[in-house]
Amino acid sequence: MRRRILRISPAGGKGDGVFALAEIPAGTVVVNFGGKERWIWDIPKHLWKRCFQVGYDRYVVPSRGSFGWYLNHSCEPNCAIRGERQIVTLRSILPGEELTFDYSTNVGWNGYSMDCSCGARACRESIGSYWSLDEGTRRKYGRSVSAYLLAPEPDEKGSGGRSQSRGAAARYSSSPRRTATRTGRSRSAD
Numbered sequence: 001m002r003r004r005i006l007r008i009s010p011a012g013g014k015g016d017g018v019f020a021l022a023e024i025p026a027g028t029v030v031v032n033f034g035g036k037e038r039w040i041w042d043i044p045k046h047l048w049k050r051c052f053q054v055g056y057d058r059y060v061v062p063s064r065g066s067f068g069w070y071l072n073h074s075c076e077p078n079c080a081i082r083g084e085r086q087i088v089t090l091r092s093i094l095p096g097e098e099l100t101f102d103y104s105t106n107v108g109w110n111g112y113s114m115d116c117s118c119g120a121r122a123c124r125e126s127i128g129s130y131w132s133l134d135e136g137t138r139r140k141y142g143r144s145v146s147a148y149l150l151a152p153e154p155d156e157k158g159s160g161g162r163s164q165s166r167g168a169a170a171r172y173s174s175s176p177r178r179t180a181t182r183t184g185r186s187r188s189a190d
């Protein structure tokens, strides 16, 4: 069995977060967003802020209490997305450091918006979809974003296309994922 390298602990004003228990080398898979892929409208609204996007309008809900459930955002993250569901460390992580990734590298829905006060020097203050990132930031992340965001634009007839996603999104008054500010990501929200 793999050595335990992560723990869930309070992360200041943002509720709980995921922290390193030991030094974790760069390139380590730390979280895998498992679970069944579902349409956003099949997921109860109170779970939206916990969802991880795996396609346009397609999401997985991490198991309650899992590391995926608690993984917080940072505008200067030390982890990134690899492929469709994995989170890997971008650099070596020291014991006690909080693990974070940039939510914008996961979200394809343009209606998404979340306030951010992650404290990073380059904090964007408002987190939007991947398409809201400036070109320099997108270039910095390169292929370290959700795989579906890098796929060629689906044709208009195809299901789950970006344009369709915008239409579906308009049916909702709030974001399907992590609508609240960072402070909303606490156990009490459950």
Ligand SMILES: [Zn+2]
Binding pocket: 074, 075, 076, 116, 117, 118, 119, 120, 122, 123, 124, 125
């Ligand atoms: Zn930030």
